Amino acid sequence: MNPRPPSIVDIPGIRVGHWTDLEAATGCTVVLCEAGAVAGVDVRGAAPGTRETDLLRPDNLVERVHAVVLSGGSAFGLAAADGVMRYLAERGIGYDTGVARVPIIPAAILIARGLGRADAWPDAEAGYAACLAAAGGPVAEGNVGAGTGATVGKLLGLKWATKAGLGTSSLRIGQGVIVGALVAVNALGDVVNPATGAILAGTRRPDGPGFADSVRLLQGNLTHRPPGLTNTTIGVVATNARLTKAQISVVARMAQAGIARTIRPAHTLLDGDALFALSFGDVPGDVTAVGSAAAEAVAMAVVRAVQAAETLLGVPASRDLMRET
Numbered sequence: 070m071n072p073r074p075p076s077i078v079d080i081p082g083i084r085v086g087h088w089t090d091l092e093a094a095t096g097c098t099v100v101l102c103e104a105g106a107v108a109g110v111d112v113r114g115a116a117p118g119t120r121e122t123d124l125l126r127p128d129n130l131v132e133r134v135h136a137v138v139l140s141g142g143s144a145f146g147l148a149a150a151d152g153v154m155r156y157l158a159e160r161g162i163g164y165d166t167g168v169a170r171v172p173i174i175p176a177a178i179l180i181a182r183g184l185g186r187a188d189a190w191p192d193a194e195a196g197y198a199a200c201l202a203a204a205g206g207p208v209a210e211g212n213v214g215a216g217t218g219a220t221v222g223k224l225l226g227l228k229w230a231t232k233a234g235l236g237t238s239s240l241r242i243g244q245g246v247i248v249g250a251l252v253a254v255n256a257l258g259d260v261v262n263p264a265t266g267a268i269l270a271g272t273r274r275p276d277g278p279g280f281a282d283s284v285r286l287l288q289g290n291l292t293h294r295p296p297g298l299t300n301t302t303i304g305v306v307a308t309n310a311r312l313t314k315a316q317i318s319v320v321a322r323m324a325q326a327g328i329a330r331t332i333r334p335a336h337t338l339l340d341g342d343a344l345f346a347l348s349f350g351d352v353p354g355d356v357t358a359v360g361s362a363a364a365e366a367v368a369m370a371v372v373r374a375v376q377a378a379e380t381l382l383g384v385p386a387s388r389d390l391m392r393e394t
Contacts, residue, residue: 094185142190310354
């Protein structure tokens with residue numbers, strides 16, 4: 070029997086669930102941590118869509134979150150978090166205010182308009198359904214959840230883009246520390262192999278097979294303004310290392326290097342890149358080592374997101390483009 074592929078659920082206490090609408094090319098993903106996780110966030114893109122990110126600043130009161138929601142549907146998709154609120158509240162999970170327990174649920178959205186239906190997006194029922202589907206077993210990748218409508222390489226418009234999706238990974242470092250990542254990749258730029266720089270998925274050449282190289286297009290060959298706000302890479306990194314709120318915020322910041330290593334260009338004016346970071350457990354861990362591993366886990370998850378994606382609604386996946394060549 071093949072071993073389970075490495076994923077974010079290798080960290081005890083995490084469950085992941087998806088809600089997917091392939092016809093509308095949208096969906097949402099929930100990362101449940103009902104026991105609570107110390108959390109931080111780092112937002113790099115200039116067009117983010119988020120919820121509860123201010124609460125995660127190290128100087129603010131609440132330390133622990135109970136879920137993170139990643140969703141398609143632009144700002145409309147933030148409604149998926151309402152369903153996650155209901156799911157957790159029904160189970161008595163949340164921050165004790167003395168009057169009621171309030172689930173703390175940060176969320177981020179990506180904008181995948183143009184593929185599928187523009188009048189459909191994840192709502193509260195979708196978020197609730199993702200919670201019901203959450204499991205600690207293998208995590209589905211590719212055209213699922215928040216990665217359903219994701220594409221990359223959109224400098225020449227969706228016509229020449231490549232299908233992307235959602236990917237996950239994990240790795241183990243010294244003294245029993247595990248670091249995992251889950252990323253929905255919907256970038257303006259290309260996804261590259263971090264070891265070689267070779268383009269794995271991105272803007273396709275209009276004049277033949279292969280990729281046009283988005284960086285080169287931006288630096289001299291692009292004859293029109295890039296399309297509007299239809300991008301953003303969002304994700305979650307997590308560890309079983311015991312870290313403070315300030316330290317896990319550093320991990321979130323360091324993890325962004327994984328996006329920069331694999332997506333070119335990254336963190337643009339037309340992307341809303343955001344990464345949440347979660348700390349579980351009592352394993353002693355060095356924040357610099359964990360942050361370095363988080364960047365590597367994110368890079369691995371980004372690559373997995375395009376490798377696992379499948380052609381959808383006319384936008385070809387990397388695996389099919391490789392067969393053609």
